[in-house]
Amino acid sequence: MSPRKAASQSQAEKKGESLLPEAVAGPEEIRVQQAYGDARERVGVDRDLDAVDLVEIGEDTMELNMGPQHPSTHGVLRLVLNLEGETVRECRPDIGFLHTGFEKSFESHTYQQCIPLTDRMDYLAPPINNLGFSLAAEKLLGVEVPPRGQYIRVIMAELARIGSHLIWFGTHAMDLGATTPFLYAWREREAILDINELVSGVRMMTSFIRVGGLMADVPQEFGPMIEQVLATFPKAIDEYELLITKNPIWRDRTIGLGVISAEDALAYGLTGPCLRGSGVPYDLRKARPYSSYDHFEFDVPVGSNGDVYDRYLIRMQEMRESLRIIRQAYENLPSGPVNTLDRRVARPPRNEINTSMESLIYHFKLVTEGMQVPAGQVYHAVESPRGELGFYMVSDGGNRPYRCKVRGPSFSNLAALPHMVRGELIADVVAVVGSIDITLGDVDR
Amino acid sequence: MTEAGAGREEILGATDSADRTSGVPPRAGTVDGSRAAQLLERVMPGVILETREEHGELILQVDRSRLVEVCTLLSHDDGARYRLPVMVTAVDWLEREPRFDVVYELYSVDYNDRVRLVVQVPEHDPVVPTLEKVFPGMDWHERETFDLFGISFAGHHDLRRLLLPEDWEGHPLRKDYVSFGEPVAFTHNLEWALAPQDRPEQMPGSTR
Numbered sequence: 001m002s003p004r005k006a007a008s009q010s011q012a013e014k015k016g017e018s019l020l021p022e023a024v025a026g027p028e029e030i031r032v033q034q035a036y037g038d039a040r041e042r043v044g045v046d047r048d049l050d051a052v053d054l055v056e057i058g059e060d061t062m063e064l065n066m067g068p069q070h071p072s073t074h075g076v077l078r079l080v081l082n083l084e085g086e087t088v089r090e091c092r093p094d095i096g097f098l099h100t101g102f103e104k105s106f107e108s109h110t111y112q113q114c115i116p117l118t119d120r121m122d123y124l125a126p127p128i129n130n131l132g133f134s135l136a137a138e139k140l141l142g143v144e145v146p147p148r149g150q151y152i153r154v155i156m157a158e159l160a161r162i163g164s165h166l167i168w169f170g171t172h173a174m175d176l177g178a179t180t181p182f183l184y185a186w187r188e189r190e191a192i193l194d195i196n197e198l199v200s201g202v203r204m205m206t207s208f209i210r211v212g213g214l215m216a217d218v219p220q221e222f223g224p225m226i227e228q229v230l231a232t233f234p235k236a237i238d239e240y241e242l243l244i245t246k247n248p249i250w251r252d253r254t255i256g257l258g259v260i261s262a263e264d265a266l267a268y269g270l271t272g273p274c275l276r277g278s279g280v281p282y283d284l285r286k287a288r289p290y291s292s293y294d295h296f297e298f299d300v301p302v303g304s305n306g307d308v309y310d311r312y313l314i315r316m317q318e319m320r321e322s323l324r325i326i327r328q329a330y331e332n333l334p335s336g337p338v339n340t341l342d343r344r345v346a347r348p349p350r351n352e353i354n355t356s357m358e359s360l361i362y363h364f365k366l367v368t369e370g371m372q373v374p375a376g377q378v379y380h381a382v383e384s385p386r387g388e389l390g391f392y393m394v395s396d397g398g399n400r401p402y403r404c405k406v407r408g409p410s411f412s413n414l415a416a417l418p419h420m421v422r423g424e425l426i427a428d429v430v431a432v433v434g435s436i437d438i439t440l441g442d443v444d445r
Numbered sequence: 446m447t448e449a450g451a452g453r454e455e456i457l458g459a460t461d462s463a464d465r466t467s468g469v470p471p472r473a474g475t476v477d478g479s480r481a482a483q484l485l486e487r488v489m490p491g492v493i494l495e496t497r498e499e500h501g502e503l504i505l506q507v508d509r510s511r512l513v514e515v516c517t518l519l520s521h522d523d524g525a526r527y528r529l530p531v532m533v534t535a536v537d538w539l540e541r542e543p544r545f546d547v548v549y550e551l552y553s554v555d556y557n558d559r560v561r562l563v564v565q566v567p568e569h570d571p572v573v574p575t576l577e578k579v580f581p582g583m584d585w586h587e588r589e590t591f592d593l594f595g596i597s598f599a600g601h602h603d604l605r606r607l608l609l610p611e612d613w614e615g616h617p618l619r620k621d622y623v624s625f626g627e628p629v630a631f632t633h634n635l636e637w638a639l640a641p642q643d644r645p646e647q648m649p650g651s652t653r
Contacts, residue, residue, distance in 0.1 A: 096608035104617050139500050266528045269582030282554050378500045405534040415585040
């Protein structure tokens with residue numbers, strides 16, 4: 001039996017025990033802490049030094065610093081690994097390298113000015129961030145977007161989901177040594193970026209979805225480009241699956257790795273494909289449909305084993321489901337306005353400004369002051385490619401959010417990493433990190 | 446290992462999936478959190494200090510001394526099962542007394558219900574009990590709140606700064622934290638802008 005299999009077996013035994021209450025500050029934890037303290041004293045460092053600092057703690061164990069500049073950490077994530085041979089005894093993530101203080105910035109920007117800031121959080125799926133922020137603000141305002149706007153939002157969000165999953169697919173496969181999928185994934189993603197460019201003028205940070213609707217209606221060329229995506233992507237995804245899904249090397253490296261039970265996944269606050277991989281069918285698009293997701297027919301893929309391979313299969317299947325949603329939304333795309341007609345929120349059309357004094361005043365107030373949002377608080381969550389992306393927004397009645405907390409899905413998912421990699425081999429840490437699919441912009445915000 | 450995984454992709458890749466989507470229970474009512482409110486009223490009468498409904502969500506204000514009890518009940522009771530810790534954060538109401546709202550959002554996968562708990566803490570004693578024993582996932586959320594608001598979580602096993610460097614001064618999301626600009630020395634505010642040892646003997650540009 002290979003060491004990794006032995007390790008994952010012992011880990012499975014460990015996970016059979018009850019859920020964490022004791023483990024959090026149990027005797028084992030205290031013993032480890034004391035061992036660190038002793039080791040620090042031995043090498044002449046302060047006993048109470050920051051626990052993520054590197055300390056050699058014995059002849060058989062060592063601490064290894066992985067990141068922040070490690071290519072497999074997908075950004076600037078630092079993992080301090082406590083190793084016994086090649087087996088990970090403990091993993092301590094160190095985050096915050098990309099902390100930008102968006103939540104503080106929100107408080108000094110008007111609602112529309114906040115939209116570009118949300119782009120830069122989960123930078124692989126900006127439209128979904130825009131959507132979450134806009135829906136939260138619209139809930140506070142009591143505004144509904146017309147059907148056409150909602151459908152285009154869905155199309156853009158699902159395209160972003162596919163684009164994000166493609167990047168995950170390429171980098172995850174490359175982490176495990178398969179270099180070909182990376183290039184294929186980038187090739188296909190190009191079509192999505194082209195659509196972004198067409199509708200918003202920008203390829204990545206689109207800011208296309210805004211409070212009250214969209215930046216603008218989509219141009220004529222939008223239809224043919226969507227049709228092109230719908231025609232080529234199913235074949236492309238088949239091709240990816242042909243490369244990877246039944247590949248014996250891939251399966252040997254991913255099946256049974258990084259297992260997390262449904263109970264643990266919930267307790268750690270996991271959402272998205274990571275939670276569904278453990279068998280919990282929680283998808284916000286189904287559980288509490290927003291932006292007319294309830295008009296579309298799609299399935300939520302759910303795994304059973306909670307390992308890296310299940311999360312892989314789920315994301316691959318999710319791309320197909322996203323294509324189904326895009327097809328339905330595109331074929332049934334209603335006509336009409338894309339922005340709300342509420343003058344408190346959306347600017348009046350240009351020709352009205354020329355003829356109506358009232359419209360001119362609304363336009364002036366909106367452009368100079370921004371919209372006034374009634375006092376109150378709201379939590380609105382959307383299903384991002386990584387899980388539940390929530391916006392907790394508090395307004396004091398002014399034109400800027402009094403407080404806006406972003407619940408980044410990667411943040412909670414990454415917090416469960418130490419639990420998933422305990423007892424695995426060091427080479428498998430990159431596989432588990434890849435399977436969680438973190439975006440550091442989303443973790444650190 | 447390979448045998449154990451055989452056929453799994455077919456299961457997942459199948460297009461029929463009636464029981465896969467029916468796993469989501471329909472929502473009980475229109476107001477989120479009513480399940481939690483009813484349960485708390487029944488089992489721990491008087492624990493809810495104030496109930497408010499905003500945008501279809503109930504906001505339950507509880508006392509911090511009973512927070513752990515409340516969350517244990519909400520997460521373990523078969524009629525509620527709020528098992529998913531969604532987030533922890535705080536809101537700084539600078540002029541209000543008590544100054545801070547600590548906000549907990551919980552979700553019940555089994556009943557598709559949310560609940561928001563609010564605990565008010567004063568500025569001179571910004572401490573709430575930790576919930577990481579109930580939800581391990583609260584660990585980082587509590588550290589982040591400690592980092593950005595300076596609210597302590599009593600009993601937390603490792604309450605250090607999470608996002609900011611260890612030696613950062615202040616808590617940026619407090620409303621009295623100056624977030625932009627650094628003090629610039631002008632002749633009229635030299636004493637405010639510079640520490641005594643940094644002040645020049647003669648003010649630049651001064652004719653006196």
